[in-house]
Amino acid sequence: MIDNFLAGTYALFGDPVTIGIFLFGVIGGMLFGAIPGVSMLTLAAILLPFTAGLEPAQGVMLFAVLYCTGTYGGAITAILFNIPGSPENAPTSFDGYPMTQQGKAGKAVGAAVLCSAIGGVSSALVMMAATEPLANWAIRNIGPPEIFALVFFGLAVASSVGARTIWKGWMSVLIGLLIATIGQDPVGGINRYNFGYIDLAAGIAFVPAILGFFAVSEIFVQAEKKATGKYNAPKVSMSFPSFLELWRHKLAVLRSILVGFFCGILPGIGATLAAFMGYGEAVRWSKNKDEFGKGKLEGVISSETANNAATGAAMIPLLALGLPGGALTAMMVAVFQMHDLQPGPLVFMLSPDLIWIVFAAMFWANLSILIIGVIETKTILNLLKIPFQFLAPLILMLATVGAYSGRGLVLDVMVMFIAGILGYVLRRSGFSIPGIVLGLILGKIGEQNFAQGMQMVHYDLGTYFSRPICTILIVAGVLTLGTSAYRAFASHKKPV
């Protein structure tokens, strides 16, 4: 393994063009992740056609690097502006944004830098050592019933965070699931809820919806605060967390690495669920549960470690099985196909050089978050000094391009603004926007895997529950729903 890693590193840094592409990916991913309104997906969608002109290894490596650094970059906007750069950064905003309001933005971002790097590097190391055996294990043990069970567990966790009441938490997730039913059904391809509008047959694209729910609705919330005179400019601080502060959370880091890796390895799940579950587990194991959501460093640490730990793991189903785990990994499949390659078991035999360049690039990209991330963060923190009336139109313009660039449809820009208005109204009413978004993302995956699982077991629930991983996850989901309901009914005190 070490020989292969060194060979990959040599190939990566031995060619000036490849170095340039690597650095472009590192800086571009961080920058687009950290600019409110756009995300790594925007940059990836714009760059996709250009990868045809690159070597296959360069193209795939660029997207792998974008994935690692963009996942980290999205944490910055989540912390500074309450606008997660991508859905996997949504739980980061639960505690990160309150920290910014308390003048502790530097601490939150510093923790995100370090924990993203730790999560990503650990994941890259495990990925290098264990892609083949883990892929073999996954082929034997993970099927549609397990994926559905994990989706159920993840939605159960998401429904208990972010809303004002447990009922609104559940409603939020269900609204997301309902929006996800628009478009063709994943089994028979039958059009659902297109209301006679042909563009809706393809469903609601989740990038515009996410931009609307997170970025545009936040702009509207800030506009209201400006209009009612309640706007308080966030406080800028550059004080990073001390080593001791971070060392205290070593168990949270370790737990989130495991959670992130487990979620990332399952096809179709990706880093978003990892972040929610990392945050949920941090709450579950904490002695001071009441402090979450009010600016607790552990909240930032848990979600940021988990989502970056999922990035390396997400490469396992992609490279070993050819199954993408999210939007960016799906674009990577397109990069492979542009070069007449097909990700899957054969790629290890036919293109080992490509695989090891990608592995090495991901390792070094995650490590570079530590160095470039700190420098970039100190620059980005200055964004807080720009008056919001000047930042708002810039964010809206960037979000417009971000929504349009995915499919080239004006409809998507409209969807984004409608989602923004809906998000604003729902936030005022105490609903959980991250819950809606997770429901939207996982809805189709959940339905598809439920249907496939049912077909596999011939509609026999006994066989369904004879699969141990599936049973454990379903029971864990039911327990999560039960405990959150019990806690909610047992205490009628003020919000925590």
Place this chain on the structure above:
Amino acid sequence: MGRLTKGHLVEAAIWLSIVAVFYAYSFEFNQVIEIYIFGATAWPRTVLFLLLLATLGNLYHQYKNGSDAQGGIFGAAADDVSASIFQDRKTLIRMGLVLLIPFAFAFLLRPVGIYFSAPFFIAAIMLLFGERRWKAILIMTVVIYIIFIGLFLVILNAQLPQGNVSPFYDFSAWMLKMNTQLRELF
């Protein structure tokens, strides 16, 4: 009425209407799928049934506790929003415009294109956010427009809506021509 308010009832009515409309519309695609006995409607109808239960549960919670937050919920949004905008007509109009102008901008993208409409949209948003110094609005509009054009047109050469009505389309075509000439220089 317990602690129910008019707002709670309106909220419940909206969700119940959504459930009813979506349920009624589900008969439009109630087709048999040969390989899947539950068909295309089972999943959405299950979601609708659960949404109905959650809406009724939420209404019962509001009947008992009003708008109070429950314990045991973590990471609840820290938005300090209130109903005060509905009491002040001026603020209400301003918020209405903040919500409408982006939508109007999106609606105009197809006929007018982004290159022509962007500066007006940028300036309008600044104005709605309370900026009244016209020099600042002018300078920042130009700065943001240059950043936008520089990043997406010049550097990334992204495909953006150009409009389909003259003279807006001609303006977009002129911008693209300038960009091509600029690229040829380097």
